[in-house]
Amino acid sequence: MRFADVIGNAEVAKALVSMADSGRVAHAMLMYENEGCGALALALAYVQYLNCAHPVNGDSCGECPSCRQMSKLIHPDVHYVFPVNKGPKISDDKPTSESYIKYWRELALANPYFTEADLQRAIGIESKNGLIAVAEAKFIINTLSLTSVADGYKAVILYLPEKMNQETANRLLKMVEEPPEKTLFIFITHSPEKVLQTIFSRCQSVRVMPLTKEEAAEVKALNPFDDSEEYDRFMDLFADLMRAVVSGDLQGALECGEMAAALESREKQKAFCTFAGQCIRKIFMIQQNMPQIADVAEQEKEFYDEMAQRCGKGFCARTITNIEKVVAMIDRNVNSKILFCDLVNRMYLGIWSR
Numbered sequence: 001m002r003f004a005d006v007i008g009n010a011e012v013a014k015a016l017v018s019m020a021d022s023g024r025v026a027h028a029m030l031m032y033e034n035e036g037c038g039a040l041a042l043a044l045a046y047v048q049y050l051n052c053a054h055p056v057n058g059d060s061c062g063e064c065p066s067c068r069q070m071s072k073l074i075h076p077d078v079h080y081v082f083p084v085n086k087g088p089k090i091s092d093d094k095p096t097s098e099s100y101i102k103y104w105r106e107l108a109l110a111n112p113y114f115t116e117a118d119l120q121r122a123i124g125i126e127s128k129n130g131l132i133a134v135a136e137a138k139f140i141i142n143t144l145s146l147t148s149v150a151d152g153y154k155a156v157i158l159y160l161p162e163k164m165n166q167e168t169a170n171r172l173l174k175m176v177e178e179p180p181e182k183t184l185f186i187f188i189t190h191s192p193e194k195v196l197q198t199i200f201s202r203c204q205s206v207r208v209m210p211l212t213k214e215e216a217a218e219v220k221a222l223n224p225f226d227d228s229e230e231y232d233r234f235m236d237l238f239a240d241l242m243r244a245v246v247s248g249d250l251q252g253a254l255e256c257g258e259m260a261a262a263l264e265s266r267e268k269q270k271a272f273c274t275f276a277g278q279c280i281r282k283i284f285m286i287q288q289n290m291p292q293i294a295d296v297a298e299q300e301k302e303f304y305d306e307m308a309q310r311c312g313k314g315f316c317a318r319t320i321t322n323i324e325k326v327v328a329m330i331d332r333n334v335n336s337k338i339l340f341c342d343l344v345n346r347m348y349l350g351i352w353s354r
């Protein structure tokens with residue numbers, strides 16, 4: 001990430017550049033931000049600048065080998081530490097950030113302005129507390145004790161030091177106090193008052209300012225994560241419903257209807273209806289031999305082709321009308337459990353209609 005790509009906080013960016021240019025690089029820095037204001041983006045741009053082979057006009061070049069590795073978050077000398085816990089996405093019993101690094105990369109590459117909740121969702125530990133445990137400190141110390149792979153700075157970007165317990169902090173402390181040459185720690189906190197004093201007092205603090213309304217809107221537009229989460233959730237529900245309907249499993253279909261009715265708000269229930277309507281239009285288009293208009297994603301092609309074969313020709317048009325009725329009824333405050341149960345019954349009975 002180049003400074004030019006960071007949204008907002010131009011003053012902070014300028015200060016970081018002049019720090020790097022003057023050679024007075026703080027070994028330990030604590031960036032304090034309100035969640036989602038770009039501290040990680042700034043940290044990434046800063047480390048990229050420090051390690052860039054051909055910096056120009058106060059920014060990294062974006063093209064040298066180091067910049068290219070940074071832009072994929074795979075620079076061998078830059079390490080990421082963040083709160084984790086055991087979860088279904090991994091098998092490690094004592095997970096560290098390294099166990100989840102793939103998911104961290106996906107998330108941070110899609111949107112470096114993610115929130116803590118986004119991170120928890122991305123690594124699949126929504127219902128648990130993330131922690132930076134002592135195993136993490138051991139990993140950091142071992143890694144930093146090795147000589148750097150490239151010639152530049154080694155860096156640890158540690159997200160949410162407030163999630164570090166005393167033991168972890170104690171282990172890290174000496175390293176933070178006297179890091180090996182050309183090594184830096186960047187801590188990103190949302191709650192500086194909760195960062196252990198021993199760590200806090202050894203860091204140069206940098207305040208990352210809140211974004212303006214326009215900047216916040218730019219950040220929001222970057223966030224595909226929310227939508228993709230929603231998409232997966234809706235697609236799974238729709239696919240389960242359709243599979244139950246075409247295989248004559250009324251009980252299963254009704255359960256899907258209940259899940260739709262249990263979506264957290266009327267707005268979500270309507271959003272699911274709209275989504276289901278769009279999916280059914282895709283089935284319809286395939287039945288009409290117009291797959292190019294259906295615009296189905298490669299990984300969903302098999303599902304849609306199967307549905308197009310197994311639904312009667314009249315099913316789609318009728319179901320779309322019924323879905324539109326459900327949306328109108330939700331707006332009139334009709335009990336959604338009854339509405340979705342009725343919709344599912346109609347789909348079930350109408351699946352073979354010509």
Ligand SMILES: [Zn+2]
Pocket residue numbers: 051052053054055060061062063064065066067
């Ligand atoms: Zn470069």
